[in-house]
Amino acid sequence: MRGPGWPQVVLGAAIGFSDLLDGWIARRQGTTSSGAFLDPLVDKVVVVGVFAALAARGEITWLPVALIAARELSMSVYRSVMARRGVSIPARRSAKIKTLVQGLALLLCLMPPTSTHHGVVAVGVWVAAAFTVVTGVQYVMDGRRASTRGAR
Secondary structure, three states: OOOOOHHHHHHHHHHHHHHHHHHHHHHHHOOOHHHHHHHHHHHHHHHHHHHHHHHHOOOOOHHHHHHHHHHHHHHHHHHHHHHHOOOOOOOOHHHHHHHHHHHHHHHHHHOHHHHOOHHHHHHHHHHHHHHHHHHHHHHHHHHHHHHHHHHO
16 A cells, blocks of 8 residues: 555566466466466456555546456356356456556556656556456357357
8 A cells, every 4th residue: 555666566576477487387287176266366356456556545547447347356257157057268368468468557557667657557557457348358258159159
């Protein structure tokens, strides 16, 4: 809640690199069902939590944060519902890019040289929100295609 600063950037980068390392290990050692559930959930909690903290401080506006949070929550629910129906919706490359764009937007918000340039920060946050919404639509379309293939 202290706002932008280098310690926050270092912590954010460490969290991002630990997520990359975890993914690398999972691909080599094999994934677990708990890891497959928890990893994306933790990613969402961290991203939405930091965006919400920045919005609460007035560093960014609430609307893109609300869009990101709504997409993340609705996609988690959607994928769970579809999984209960036996429909698997694998992660898309575009969703991995979305996570990277969200992380870069957060870095723009937290780095002292960029955090005071509100126009740059706003563009970064809105680009992240746009990627987030677009990938959500892609997942819904993927789920519909997978469920109609299964119904045939």
